[in-house]
Amino acid sequence: MSSIPTDSFEDISTEFSHYFQVGSLTSSYKPVLLKSILFCIKRGKTQRMRDIHFISMDNIAIYFLKFYFSLYRRFNIKQLTSKNNKITIYRIIDRYIDEETTKLYDRDISDEIVDKIKKALYRNVIYLLRQDSYFYEFYDSHHDVIALPREIKDEQDFNHLLKKLDVHRREIAFIGIPDKIVLFIEMNRPILDAAINANLALFLEKINTVPNLNIKILAADGSFDEIRNISPLLKEKLCAYQNDCCFYCGKNMSDTAEADHFVPYNYLFDSQIWNIVGACEKCNGKKSNHVVQEEYLRKIQERNLEEEFRHVFFQDRLDSLEFAQNMNKILEQHYRNCLLNFKLLKKRNLSVDFGKEISHMY
Ligand SMILES: [Zn+2]
Incomplete structure (x- = not known):
């Protein structure tokens, strides 16, 4: 006993x-x-x-x-x-x-x-x-x-x-x-x-x-209070920067604008502006937890480098260009790793009809 x-x-x-x-x-x-x-x-x-x-x-x-x-x-x-x-x-x-x-x-x-x-x-x-x-x-x-x-x-x-x-x-x-x-x-x-x-x-x-x-x-296990949300002010600034057009489909977002984590939040677990885009409700909903195709990686990287973007969002940095370049490298690395992660898992068929521009996701 x-x-x-x-x-x-x-x-x-x-x-x-x-x-x-x-x-x-x-x-x-x-x-x-x-x-x-x-x-x-x-x-x-x-x-x-x-x-x-x-x-x-x-x-x-x-x-x-x-x-x-x-x-x-x-x-x-x-x-x-x-x-x-x-x-x-x-x-x-x-x-x-x-x-x-x-x-x-x-x-x-x-x-x-x-x-x-x-x-x-x-x-x-x-x-x-x-x-x-x-x-x-x-x-x-x-x-x-x-x-x-x-x-x-x-x-x-x-x-x-x-x-x-x-x-x-x-x-x-x-x-x-x-x-x-x-x-x-x-x-x-x-x-x-x-x-x-x-x-x-x-x-x-x-x-x-x-x-x-x-x-x-x-x-x-529920012991971490996540801070996922982007502040309303930041979202507003981002949408104004995009002229209220959705980053993915280009349509006017008007009051359906949402802040979207380009590399999914559930992968990155961080909410830095270099990974955030304004998206319409429809695109944001479709994209959800997925990775989009590579042309959009180029698009967000270009955006991060734009002088006006850096001026609005990285204005307190003297090295904003260097910073944006480095962040783009990190973004790309996360994008590739995330893609690999999803591919390796082969978990679901993530094919989504995403308008003309985004024909499929991984
Ligand atoms: Zn859209």
């Missing part, structure tokens, strides 16, 4: 340190599962009984899904298995969630999806995480402990051990964390969050070349 170390904060700290020192990750599941558990504690999605905080597997699965959904659909963060297939959670998202959905609401998450995710957690990670950071036990729907040893080698071993106890993995309804460990988590939350995110970013950086990955991780 196992017992979680609850004697002292030092013991608990050692357990967590152990987790962060375990060799390099082979997937992002472990840090994300730990994030999910911490998130449920933070949001009070726990039931407390007998000095134990019970977190339902359903709640863990839902957070797990939402986090991966953002990484995948919103930020195009790739994750492949060793066989170069999409990881299971991405396949679940593809199968059950409409590909046009970019924001996931609770009402979109069916019981069937939750079951699929729990299955993936049981198969891949829930017992392995416990091996590395030993702070929870498994419980059934009656809140009775399912006493498993700490060392569980693999899925087969896990199933075998459950069978000996006459339990099916589906019957694991909760994980239970003792009071003292929850207290430790609450007290050390900033450092634990930072350590998990760093761990995750290190892993993801190996397979993704996208800017601001660390901020995207924060945004995906």
Whole structure:
């Protein structure tokens, strides 16, 4: 019979340190599962009984899904298995969630999806995480402990051990964390969050070349207040500069003008003027999160170099021409990387009828 170390904060700290020192990750599941558990504690999605905080597997699965959904659909963060297939959670998202959905609401998450995710957690990670950071036990729907040893080698071993106890993995309804460990988590939350995110970013950086990955991780778990919007004044200046004509279709924008991130915001995660154009509502809506064809890259680069543009938008810089040239180089690099990122993912057919000028997108 196992017992979680609850004697002292030092013991608990050692357990967590152990987790962060375990060799390099082979997937992002472990840090994300730990994030999910911490998130449920933070949001009070726990039931407390007998000095134990019970977190339902359903709640863990839902957070797990939402986090991966953002990484995948919103930020195009790739994750492949060793066989170069999409990881299971991405396949679940593809199968059950409409590909046009970019924001996931609770009402979109069916019981069937939750079951699929729990299955993936049981198969891949829930017992392995416990091996590395030993702070929870498994419980059934009656809140009775399912006493498993700490060392569980693999899925087969896990199933075998459950069978000996006459339990099916589906019957694991909760994980239970003792009071003292929850207290430790609450007290050390900033450092634990930072350590998990760093761990995750290190892993993801190996397979993704996208800017601001660390901020995207924060945004995906809702802890980053994004500043996406361009100020109304700046938008007004930009539209006046464009004579109220849409950057893409050239038509008069009148009061439908919108500020558009040329390299999509969800890729760049920044709102610098050299990447912003005024677009009509229709073009902005069609472009959405996509990359447009190269002639528009040339067009925005030329615009950034124009003397009047520099005068209006970079006026406080003495080196505005040099600055614009450098920003254009950065813009082009981001454009190419973003394109590559979308192409590599081959995620959707992004062909969009964009009037005469923009015939297709990548
Ligand atoms: Zn337009």
